[in-house]
Amino acid sequence: MSQANQKIAILGAGNIGTAIASGLALSDHFNAGNITLTRRKTELLEPFAEKGFNTHSDNGRAVNNADIILIAVEPRQIDALLKEIKNDLDENRHILISVVSGVDIQRIRNQVQKDVPIVRAMPNTAIAIRESMTCIASEEEQNKAVSATKKIFDTVGQTLLIHEELMTSATALGACGIAFFLRAIRAASQGGIEIGFHAHEALQIAAQTAKGAASLLSDMENHPEFEIDRVTTPRGCTISGLNQMEHQGFSSAMIKGILVSAEKAAKLYSIEKGEGSS
Numbered sequence: 001m002s003q004a005n006q007k008i009a010i011l012g013a014g015n016i017g018t019a020i021a022s023g024l025a026l027s028d029h030f031n032a033g034n035i036t037l038t039r040r041k042t043e044l045l046e047p048f049a050e051k052g053f054n055t056h057s058d059n060g061r062a063v064n065n066a067d068i069i070l071i072a073v074e075p076r077q078i079d080a081l082l083k084e085i086k087n088d089l090d091e092n093r094h095i096l097i098s099v100v101s102g103v104d105i106q107r108i109r110n111q112v113q114k115d116v117p118i119v120r121a122m123p124n125t126a127i128a129i130r131e132s133m134t135c136i137a138s139e140e141e142q143n144k145a146v147s148a149t150k151k152i153f154d155t156v157g158q159t160l161l162i163h164e165e166l167m168t169s170a171t172a173l174g175a176c177g178i179a180f181f182l183r184a185i186r187a188a189s190q191g192g193i194e195i196g197f198h199a200h201e202a203l204q205i206a207a208q209t210a211k212g213a214a215s216l217l218s219d220m221e222n223h224p225e226f227e228i229d230r231v232t233t234p235r236g237c238t239i240s241g242l243n244q245m246e247h248q249g250f251s252s253a254m255i256k257g258i259l260v261s262a263e264k265a266a267k268l269y270s271i272e273k274g275e276g277s278s
C-alpha cells in the first residue's frame, strides 16, 4: 500500500501525538484526511480538525478505520487504552507503534494478547518540522513492520534501528535531548543579554549559532572536537570561555543529566503504577 493511502490513527494526541501528526501532514507523503487523532478533550484538537485531520475520542472507531495504530499516551494511561482497543486490533491489518517511554513490547503484547506486529518508536518534538531523530525497535521476526515504521518516520527526520534494550537510552538522548539543547540555547542567550544584546537578538544569535554547530557535524561528519579546535584561536577568547565552562562542570552536567534521565525513563511505568523499580 502506498503511504498516501495509509490510514493512521494517533491515539492520545497530546504533545508528541500532535507533533507527529503535523510533521506527517507537512511531509507530503500523508494526507491529513487519512490521519485520525484521538484524545478525551477533543475541543483541544479543534485546530487540527480545521486543518483536515479527523478528530474525536472514540479509540475503537479510530482503530477500525486505520492501518497504522500509533499509541502516544502517557505510561500510566497505556493499560486502559490497550484494554479499550484490543478487541478491535486485527493481526492481518494493523501495525501497532508505541512511542510510550518505559513500556516494553512484551508488556504491550501481554495486554493485547494478539500477534499484531508491535514496534516501538522514540521520536522527538522536532518531528513537527520534520527534523526528528527517531529510534525504532521491535522483535526479531517483525522485519516487515519495522520497515513500514521506518518508512513512515523517514519522512519526518532521521531514523536509527536499535535493540529494544536501548530504548530508554534513546528516550534520554534523543527525545529528552530536545529540552536539554533548548536549555543550553536559552542559557547562551541569557549570557548574550548580560553582555549587551536585547533578548530577541541574543536568542536569534544563540539559536542560529546552535543550528550552525549541529549542521557542521551532520553535513561535514566531523568530530565536535575537530570543529572546536578550528574556533579556539591560541590565547584567544573561545578557549578561555570553554575552559571556564568546563571548570563549572558543563560537560559533566550534561552527561549526568542524561544518565539520570535514562534511569528515570526505565522506571516510568513502574513508578506510575506503584510497582517495584525492577
Ligand SMILES: NC(=O)C1=CN([C@@H]2O[C@H](COP(=O)(O)OP(=O)(O)OC[C@H]3O[C@@H](n4cnc5c(N)ncnc54)[C@H](O)[C@@H]3O)[C@@H](O)[C@H]2O)C=CC1
Binding pocket: 011, 012, 013, 014, 015, 016, 017, 038, 039, 040, 041, 059, 072, 073, 074, 075, 077, 080, 081, 099, 100, 101, 122, 123, 124, 125, 175
Ligand atoms: N513529549 C515528548 O517530547 C515525547 C513523549 N514521548 C512519550 O509519548 C507519550 C505522550 O507524551 P506527551 O505527548 O508528552 O504527553 P501528553 O500528556 O501531552 O499526551 C498524552 C495524551 O493522551 C491523551 N489520552 C490519555 N488517555 C487517553 C485515551 N484513553 N484515549 C485517548 N487519548 C488519551 C491525553 O488526554 C493527552 O492528550 C508518553 O508516553 C511519553 O513518554 C515520547 C517521545 C517524545
Ligand SMILES: O=C(O)[C@@H]1CCC=N1
Binding pocket: 101, 171, 175, 176
Ligand atoms: O519527559 C518525558 O517523560 C517524555 C519522554 C521523552 C520526552 N518526554
